Amino acid sequence: QVQLQQSGAELVKPGSSVKISCKASGYTFTSYDMHWIKQQPGNGLEWIGWIYPGNGNTKYNQKFNGKATLTADKSSSTAYMQLSSLTSEDSAVYFCARLVHGRGGSGYFDYWGQGVMVTVSS
Amino acid sequence: EIVLTQSPTTMAASPGEKVTLTCRASSSVSYMHWYQQRSGTSPKLWIYETSKLASGVPNRFSGSGSGTSYSLTINSMETEDAATYYCQQGSSYPPTFGAGTKLELK
Numbered sequence: 001q002v003q004l005q006q007s008g009a010e011l012v013k014p015g016s017s018v019k020i021s022c023k024a025s026g027y028t029f030t031s032y033d034m035h036w037i038k039q040q041p042g043n044g045l046e047w048i049g050w051i052y053p054g055n056g057n058t059k060y061n062q063k064f065n066g067k068a069t070l071t072a073d074k075s076s077s078t079a080y081m082q083l084s085s086l087t088s089e090d091s092a093v094y095f096c097a098r099l100v101h102g103r104g105g106s107g108y109f110d111y112w113g114q115g116v117m118v119t120v121s122s
Numbered sequence: 123e124i125v126l127t128q129s130p131t132t133m134a135a136s137p138g139e140k141v142t143l144t145c146r147a148s149s150s151v152s153y154m155h156w157y158q159q160r161s162g163t164s165p166k167l168w169i170y171e172t173s174k175l176a177s178g179v180p181n182r183f184s185g186s187g188s189g190t191s192y193s194l195t196i197n198s199m200e201t202e203d204a205a206t207y208y209c210q211q212g213s214s215y216p217p218t219f220g221a222g223t224k225l226e227l228k
Contacts, residue, residue: 035217045165045208045219061216095164099212102171104152107212110176112164 002026004096004113011119012086019082020116022096029077030054033099035109036070036081040092050099051079086120093117124149126209126220134228141196143223145187145209152213154192156185159222160205168207169194201227 007021022034036048049060053072060068067090069082083090094116097109125148135141145154153172157165167176169185172192182197196203204227209220 044221045210047217047219059215100170102153102155102212105213106151106153106155106171107217108155108167108170108210109157109165110167110170112166115164 002098002111004098004111006094006096006113006116009117009119011121013122014087014120016086017082017084018086018118019080020094020118022079022081022113024077024079024098027098029072030074033107034070034072034079035097035099036068037095037097037109038092039095039115048081048094053077053079083118086118088120091118091120123216124151124211124214124218126211126218128207128209128220128223130223131221132224132226134226135196135199136228137199137201139199139228141199141203141225143194143207143225145192145194145220147190147192147211149214150189151211153211154185154187155210155212156194157208157210158205159208165208199227203227 003025005023010018012018030053033050033052035050038046048064048068051058051070051072058070072079096113098111099107100110127146156169158168159165173185184195206222206224208222
């Protein structure tokens with residue numbers, strides 16, 4: 001069965017960086033886009049970007065350009081997101097999610113990781 | 123980017139009551155997808171391509187709509203349906219989500 005297992009919660013200082021992981025299993029890792037989505041406490045869902053592990057291609061929401069860097073390791077079927085220059089606005093839960101390209105090119109997220117809570121505090 | 127507006131923001135329904143949640147897009151989209159999120163857990167795909175139920179979703183749920191107006195309907199509210207529901211469009215980049223409708227049990 002498809003599983004996306006994310007790394008544990010992080011408490012980090014303002015101005016620092018953090019790298020969180022998403023280990024995929026149960027499917028061919030290199031055949032699906034992996035997306036990252038942010039959810040601030042009590043708020044909705046915000047798309048950060050995606051990586052295609054097959055060739056390493058990435059695309060980012062303009063808002064997260066320079067903030068998020070997506071990478072993937074095919075040998076371990078793991079996707080990573082590094083967040084830099086952290087501020088309190090980056091405190092949130094971050095999800096990885098697998099995208100399915102549906103009919104008419106309308107993509108949707110069929111499997112999600114359990115989420116990683118990142119807390120930025122001095 | 124396409125903005126999705128969900129209504130109502132919050133609502134409460136009694137067991138057995140029919141519930142309709144709506145999602146309006148700022149521009150026409152080809153399909154709408156819906157997710158259920160319970161507190162402290164990750165969103166689950168609930169309805170995809172407007173009207174198809176994801177695996178394990180009870181058939182009291184249905185989805186409909188086209189263009190800029192979409193809806194999720196629960197034929198008869200049950201306790202386990204209390205959650206937040208998000209709509210999402212994937213027709214145009216970036217993918218966007220609505221702000222969610224929190225559905226509570228009355």
